[in-house]
Amino acid sequence: MSTFPMRILLATDGSEDADLAARAAVDLYNRVGSELYVVHAWHSVPSTYFKAFLRTQFEQEAREVLDDQVERMEEAGGKVAGEYLREGTPVDEILDLAEELDPDLLVTGSRGRGSVQRLLMGSVSEGIVHGTTSPVLVMRGGERAWPPERIVVGDDGSEEAKRAGDLAASIGRLYDAKGHLVRTYPQLPEVDTEGRKLDARMVDDELRREQQELTVRAEEIEDASGIRPRIEIAVADDPAGALLSAVEEDAVERTLIAVGSRGLGAVRRVRLGSVSTKVLHAAKGPVLVYPRSEG
Numbered sequence: 001m002s003t004f005p006m007r008i009l010l011a012t013d014g015s016e017d018a019d020l021a022a023r024a025a026v027d028l029y030n031r032v033g034s035e036l037y038v039v040h041a042w043h044s045v046p047s048t049y050f051k052a053f054l055r056t057q058f059e060q061e062a063r064e065v066l067d068d069q070v071e072r073m074e075e076a077g078g079k080v081a082g083e084y085l086r087e088g089t090p091v092d093e094i095l096d097l098a099e100e101l102d103p104d105l106l107v108t109g110s111r112g113r114g115s116v117q118r119l120l121m122g123s124v125s126e127g128i129v130h131g132t133t134s135p136v137l138v139m140r141g142g143e144r145a146w147p148p149e150r151i152v153v154g155d156d157g158s159e160e161a162k163r164a165g166d167l168a169a170s171i172g173r174l175y176d177a178k179g180h181l182v183r184t185y186p187q188l189p190e191v192d193t194e195g196r197k198l199d200a201r202m203v204d205d206e207l208r209r210e211q212q213e214l215t216v217r218a219e220e221i222e223d224a225s226g227i228r229p230r231i232e233i234a235v236a237d238d239p240a241g242a243l244l245s246a247v248e249e250d251a252v253e254r255t256l257i258a259v260g261s262r263g264l265g266a267v268r269r270v271r272l273g274s275v276s277t278k279v280l281h282a283a284k285g286p287v288l289v290y291p292r293s294e295g
Contacts, residue, residue: 003163003166005034006032006034007034007035008103009107012039014069016109017139022038022076022107023076024107026077028171037081038070038073038080039094042059042062043058043087043089059087062087090124091128094106094128095127098133104135105135106134126280129277129280130261130276134291135291137286138286138288139286141254141285142253147175148172148177150177151169151179151227151258152256153257153258154243154260155181155214156183156184160260161259162260164260164288165217165221166224166225167258169224179221181230181231181232182242183214184233185207185236186235214233239275243279252284256287257283257288259287260290
């Protein structure tokens with residue numbers, strides 16, 4: 001059974017990327033019938049000088065940002081079930097609300113306006129990704145970035161990568177997107193630590209096992225979502241680079257990259273633990289990150 005996001009939380013600051021995130025959230029709402037929530041977080045004034053005056057002005061401006069976002073979302077067909085104006089450190093406030101609401105998907109923009117008065121999403125989206133227990137969709141890429149035409153999933157066999165792939169495929173199914181499943185296998189030296197040559201047949205056998213496992217994973221995704229992703233074993237020491245290279249093949253802005261926030265630490269695979277951060281920094285389109293499983 002496909003896993004669709006039934007409760008969506010949008011974190012917004014009224015920026016261009018936040019508008020794109022709102023568009024994606026409303027589009028998913030219209031297609032799935034999700035519950036839709038919106039939060040805008042703003043910093044309180046640190047100084048006591050003119051604090052009361054400035055705080056009132058900043059709060060009013062923050063309220064206008066939130067109200068304007070909600071209005072535009074409802075004009076686009078979305079019905080907002082709850083709107084939240086939070087004062088404090090943006091990452092903490094958004095994560096606290098996400099813990100309360102427990103959304104199936106948290107959607108945010110990649111870059112904010114950068115003004116003193118408003119939340120700078122560029123410095124916050126990464127904090128949200130690594131602090132939440134909910135999957136996060138980070139939107140960027142402009143008007144062409146949504147809906148996605150392709151789904152590229154980074155898979156290392158971990159539970160987080162599996163769930164990222166399942167959710168991405170469920171989203172991709174809504175838009176008849178193509179799928180691409182990528183697993184990175186490390187480049188091995190010609191000799192081991194004791195100076196002995198490695199057995200080429202052993203390496204080939206290992207790659208065949210990886211290929212078989214990835215084929216089974218592709219079949220699982222097809223059974224769940226109807227999307228049969230093509231598979232790729234990338235022999236490289238840079239998983240993020242391998243994923244981004246796969247994305248560059250076609251429709252860069254309209255390709256959704258999906259990764260787990262933590263990967264396996266086995267010697268035979270490259271961990272995806274740091275990949276989510278690298279991909280968030282370098283991707284030209286939307287990125288879906290599934291958080292580390294509890295325990």
